[in-house]
Amino acid sequence: MRFHLIDRIDACEPGQHVRARKLTSRSETFWRDGRMPEPLILEALCQAGTWLVLIGSERRRRAALLSVGSATFTGAVEPGDVLDLDVRVESMSDETAVVSGRVSVAGETVLEARDVMCALIAADTLEDLEETARMQDRLTQGMVL
Known part of the structure; x- marks a missing residue:
């Protein structure tokens, strides 16, 4: 089973936040x-962090x-809650990224994660890039990045 745990990207500074x-x-x-x-x-x-990497690399790299x-x-x-996800890049190279972030509900923090390390791999080895582009358009609702 695959969980899609991002419904919308509200803001993105590619490679940063x-x-x-x-x-x-x-x-x-x-x-x-x-x-x-x-x-x-x-x-x-982590899925928000993956989108940060995907968008910042023009869908060439994916975080694992x-x-x-x-x-x-x-x-x-609880059911009906809205998760607000905020992820920042701490460091990034051609092979790895380190991100930190916070999840909140109604302004209250429910998770603080630090030093989440990811391998950066070619996105086309994991998924259909056209489908990824469609998903990005749906999540960003046409926002200019």
Whole structure:
């Protein structure tokens, strides 16, 4: 099963910063005891970071998670909550990127992650680039990047 945990990209400074969001719904299949599992909150943050890399590389490079320096969960996500995702690049080379970010709900932080290290790999080895372009257009709703 593949989870798409980004519904919209609100702002993006390619190679530097992205703000995105995810509206949760009771109809999603991942709820456990009425809450979103913490690993999926982290996954949403990582997906925002992947879009930051994809957009910054004009869809040539994709981020693949290697490690998480730290992740602190400070709140719960319930059905109907909107995840606000804020990711910044700490460093980037041709082969790796390190990002840090925060997930909040209604202005309250539910996750702070630091030093998320990703390998940068050729995007066309993982996915159809035309489909990726369509998804980017849907997420950014035509915003000029």
